[in-house]
Amino acid sequence: MTGVPTVLDERFRAAAAASGELDVAYDVLDDTPVGRLLVGVSDRGLCRVSFDPSPDAELERLARSFGPRVLRAPKAIDRVRRELDEYFTGSRQAFELELDLRATPEFHRRVLEELNRVEYGHTTTYGTLAAQVGAPRAARAVGTVMNRNPIPIVLPCHRVVGASGSLTGYGGGLDRKEWLLRLEGALL
Amino acid sequence: MNRIPPFERFYESHKGEVLAFLRRRVDRDRADDLFQETFLRALHAYNRLEHGEHLRAWVLTIAANAVVDAARRERPTAELAVEPASEDERPALEELAPLTDGLPPKERAAVVLRYGYDLDYDTIGAALGSNEQAARQAASAGVRRLRKEKEQR
Numbered sequence: 366m367t368g369v370p371t372v373l374d375e376r377f378r379a380a381a382a383a384s385g386e387l388d389v390a391y392d393v394l395d396d397t398p399v400g401r402l403l404v405g406v407s408d409r410g411l412c413r414v415s416f417d418p419s420p421d422a423e424l425e426r427l428a429r430s431f432g433p434r435v436l437r438a439p440k441a442i443d444r445v446r447r448e449l450d451e452y453f454t455g456s457r458q459a460f461e462l463e464l465d466l467r468a469t470p471e472f473h474r475r476v477l478e479e480l481n482r483v484e485y486g487h488t489t490t491y492g493t494l495a496a497q498v499g500a501p502r503a504a505r506a507v508g509t510v511m512n513r514n515p516i517p518i519v520l521p522c523h524r525v526v527g528a529s530g531s532l533t534g535y536g537g538g539l540d541r542k543e544w545l546l547r548l549e550g551a552l553l
Numbered sequence: 554m555n556r557i558p559p560f561e562r563f564y565e566s567h568k569g570e571v572l573a574f575l576r577r578r579v580d581r582d583r584a585d586d587l588f589q590e591t592f593l594r595a596l597h598a599y600n601r602l603e604h605g606e607h608l609r610a611w612v613l614t615i616a617a618n619a620v621v622d623a624a625r626r627e628r629p630t631a632e633l634a635v636e637p638a639s640e641d642e643r644p645a646l647e648e649l650a651p652l653t654d655g656l657p658p659k660e661r662a663a664v665v666l667r668y669g670y671d672l673d674y675d676t677i678g679a680a681l682g683s684n685e686q687a688a689r690q691a692a693s694a695g696v697r698r699l700r701k702e703k704e705q706r
Contacts, residue, residue, distance in 0.1 A: 367573035369588075374568070377589045386596050387560075424559040434599050435559040 382441040388432030390441035410463030416537035430468035458485035555605035598679030660695030
């Protein structure tokens, strides 16, 4: 089997991204302070951030949600990469990225949009978010929405804690939640 | 029926073979260009595929057509003969090959993709770098030609 030279491979991936015909362009960031992250963008914006990605399963999921033309195309996520770098080094507090939540159910989307107003360095509770979307008794359902957040870090579900102030849980593991909250100065 | 894999999987599975196929037919620089063209055409048609079967045959057919189109761009009036693939590098058309060998390359590809792989004309058009209408015409011209040959035998 002929090996495909890296230059040729990268050139195709860049051309594919530039063609506007990808459903999702993604890349895996290997060494962020919170470990390996898979980042995916569609033509509408950022659609996925995934911790500990098992690429096989993740690509299948992306294909099911957005369409089969899913390709690793590092150039296409340059902007997201830059904003995440700035966030991790403390020089960015708010993301300026378009988000694509079209594969997310309506109730989830409403909760995530409310979540998106919680500012850097602040926390809120599941119950508060539930009340804000007009479903005050749905704290548990809000927990599920957080757990399935397709764009963690950027949609800051790490800023949601239990009523008692305990960290409760995190899709990416409590260590990461703690790290992110410390980064933002919300935990001492 | 096979589901269509994410394009990344498809590309990773076939990129080496496509490049090798192209390098056996044209010089290295041209093969590099056609490599990109082949996968861009495949990408263009990919979301119109109805199943994930015969993807290897499909992409090698696209590659073979990219070679033909490139040659045509270079020498528009020349007679084109696509080299038949040798045993170990069957491109795509093998199953229908004995029947379709005599057809011009476009017609042959259209007939094979339509009747061998059951793709719709829209997808075939995209794969051949043309359109649905042209694919339909190429396939029906191919079938007419085959019928005529059969009658003359």
